[in-house]
Amino acid sequence: MCGIVAAVAQRDVAPLLIAGLKALEYRGYDSAGLAVLDGGVIRRVRAKGKVREMEALYLADPIPGGTGIAHTRWATHGVPSEANAHPHIVGRVAIVHNGIIENYARLRAEISSRGHVFTSETDTEVIAALIDARLHDGISLREAVQAVVRELEGAYAIAVISRDEPGRVVGARRGAPLLVGLGIGENFLASDAQALIQVTPRIIYLEEDDVVEITRESVHIFAIDGTLVQRAVHESELSADAVERGQYRHYMQKEIFEQPRAVADTLEARIHAHGVLPNVFGVGGDEVLATVRGLHIVACGTSYHAGLVAKYWIESHARLPVSVEVASEYRYRDVVVPPDTLFVAISQSGETADTLAALREARRRGYRGTLAVCNVPESSLVREADLKLMTRAGPEIGVASTKAFTTQLTALALLTLRLAGLNGIDADRYAALCAELMHLPRAIDDALALEPAIAELAARFVPRQHALFLGRGVHYPVALEGALKLKEISYIHAEAYPAGELKHGPLALVDESMPVVAVAPSGPLLEKLKSNLQEVRARGGELFVFADTRAGMDETPGTGALIRVDAGGDFIAPAVFTIPLQLLAYHVAVLRGTDVDQPRNLAKSVTVE
Template sequence: MCGIVGISANRPIVQHLIAGLSALEYRGYDSAGVALVGKDGIARLRAKGKVRDLVALQAETGLDGHCGIAHTRWATHGVPSEINAHPHVSGQVSLVHNGIIENHAALRAELLAEGYEFSSQTDTEVVAHLVERAQRRGLGLREAVQDTVARLHGAYAIAVVSAREPGTVVGARYGAPLIAGLGEGEQYLASDVHALLPLTRRFMYLEEGDVAEVTVGAIRVFDASGAEVSREVKESHFNADAVERGEYAHYMLKEIHEQPVAVADTLEGRIAGGKILTQIFGVDAERLLADTQAVHIIACGTSYHAGLVARYWIEQLAGVPCTAEIASEYRYRDPVVKEGTLFLTISQSGETADTLAALKLAKDRPYLARMAVCNVPESSIVRESSLVLMTRAGPEIGVASTKAFTTQLVALALFSLELARAKGLDAARYADGVRQLEQLPGLIAETLKLDAEILELATHFADKQHALFLGRGTHWPVAMEGALKLKEISYIHAEAYAAGELKHGPLALVDEEMPVIAVAPNDRLIDKLKSNLEEVRARGGVLYAFVDETVAHGLDAAHVVILPAAGEIAAPVVSTIPLQLLSYHVAVLRGTDVDQPRNLAKSVTVE
């Protein structure tokens, strides 16, 4: 969601602050701002809208300096506006903040009673006033930040500068990500490594409760108790070029076409001699898989859909009970945890607030172990889990997830097959599943050749307001993901149903103005699905079917797109590709913001 960049250097830095914000635009935001500390105090620029509007302001004013902070805001408290944009200023302090301060109302009342004035509706301005108040009492900037965060309830990552200590940036985190970057003659803070990749590859990942003091020559880290601590310096392997669009019109299209490579990377080094290497899941994985008697999957959004597919695989292949649950619901109920239950979280960023909170709750419950499927090696969810399987999708910039979803499916398929092997899966069925995974990159590449055909289909949707997606078995979650993609980027209302539910209500919606999209693989439910599709045709619905080439004949639909034949493991991944392309082309035809759809953020780091 919101983005933070902070720099202390021996050179002018405003261009680097703004470049860092530009690298974080994919996260979603509604305003941007920058504050610099100079000999005359704090100067700031803020703009409602895009980073380019901030660039124009900076060009007009010529504002620059050697120490500063910058921010892109996604509104939580107060409408998108210049006065609600960060950085906020209180006296000689300026501050940016990601997250939500849950006790801001009580703190605001306290500060108002002391004579502090508020110019915004944000919870963040409260924090700026608290730091300023602590400094007026004589505390240094780092001590003032530590004094302040002890009062905060909720989630936060903050970066603060003060005219009393020019050249120093102080950051703190709890429940929201913040990293420190190490340079030569300059040091950095950011909420995401992508903001700093052009400047450094060396990072420290701050832990919960950490406060970091950043100056030109050093970064000092203090834990929640105020004790100075050391944090391991790690080198990032992300490629700065990976966040460039290249020849593609949009990041989403680029990322759709990167899927053959992303899937191949996710499989690389994990299969040998027709077998999955058990140790890829972590130390003691063989014993844990053998001891697993149930699986509890927790995720949000697209990752939740991946978990729903995995639920089918785990139960069908391994014969192990599996539930998949939305993280925001799990957090607020008291689940019954049976002996031998594995807790499995799925997250693209590894910082998803609800999923991370659920993982922390799981520590106090009698799970067998905690496993994560994630795309960011240094993320909080990875660090909090005992078993980890990375997806290797690389940076995903488009808000609507594409390659993150398919690589999650691949990682979950590896897990499902290996769990099934530990539970006695038939050797031939296991070998076939592994073979399907090895063939997946080629199958995806073949499916991408349907782009032009799907573009023509997209013209049928451009003027529609509603769409219905249908699937059965593992393809019901695939239909859910297809509906989510269409609504996310084209703003067409789309719903997905298990096809067998049609006559229990959704059939009332079907007429010639309601396009119905069906995903029809060649599985044991295909005949049932064909019957459901006949129900659509009988009501005058216009049917768009994405079908396995082995079942294309005998399927009566107005529009049929034939997909490469794939088995029970590969088919959900293959079927996802045309639904991504359809959503993309419909959104382009409707003129929406494909990569940064309204009201949405890439990484949801607040509740």
């Protein structure tokens, strides 16, 4: 959440900062601002709303200067407003900050007692005031930052400039991402590599408690105790095309249609007709997996739903017990860890605060090993896990996750098959499952052809305020994900239930104004599901059924629509049925006129607790 960009260059940096913020706006869009050193003066422009609002103010009165910082905010402390927008200026320093300072109230009281009058409600202004106070002791900006971060509790990534040290930016991180971009005669800081793809592919990922000082010609990184450290330089594989919308109306639509390619990339060089290839989870991965007797899966949001699907898969095919838990709950309870249990953390960004904290807690709890399923190779989650499997989804800009989910399912299917192979699954069944998984990109491509029919169907949801989603077995998590997508971007209240739970409460909500969306794959639970749907019809509910072409479902009175989906097989069906539910949410949101890519109150990467 929130985005940081900073630059030191021989040219005016404000246009670079604004371009970087636009690339990061999916991380926060309550307000935006920048500050540039113009001579010996810090000049600032801030605005409530999106980056374009701040950019308009800048264009009306451009600010020259080669040193600057910028920020796009997702509000935590204080409402979205110009006063609470970053950068914050106190005395001779300006600062931008991602994260939450947990001891800010005590620090704020101490600073107020010394006569400082706060102009915002944020925890960030506390950091600025502390740094400015340290500078009065005659130390450098870098030394002041190092001294102050030792006082902070919580998570932060910061970038700071001082009017007394033009041509210099100091940054620091703990629990929130921050990286360095290396240019020629110019250097940068950012919270995500996507902010820098227009200026440099050369990236240094800072580690926990690093403090960095950049000038036009140098980058120096220090541990929290002040000793110089070296960090590896990486060549980013991101391209400008990867973060452009191209022919699509929204990033979400583009990312929905990128799923066949993303899934194929996730499978590439990892599976063939005879099975999952060795050590796709890292060196020594197979040795760890061979000894695993159970799994704990931890994730948040959409990633949690992927974990729920994996529970059904692994228990069915590998015959190992699996528990799945929301990361924010896991980290605060006394978890029992049976011997030889594998801890699996799932995250698109690899910086999700609760998931990352859960991984760190797991490392202290005696698991057989830890595995990260993630989309960002240099993320904290990947660096800190014992084993890892990258999802290869590429950049995902839309806040509502689409291709991240299906590639997570793909990665978890690979894990399922590897565990099944190590635990004695029948050879013919194993080969059939592998063949089915390799067919998944084609099956998703076929499901995308349903878009015109689903776009037409979406109009019937536009006036509705509530919706129910139903699924059974492994498709209950698919229903959960479908409901989440609809509520995230259309603002229609949507909930999902196992279809068998209808009569235990949710049926009370069903009437002619309540659309009920059902996922109806073929299989042993189909007849049970049909009975549940009859319960809806009997109460006057309008049914929208997504049925496997093999399911033998027919339209009957009370069925609002029947969309036939070629699931491609029982194993991959959860990933395939996800596609029409994504398309439904997308087109309902478009027709309702909401901000599809940047829904209200949400941000892409949740790096605060």
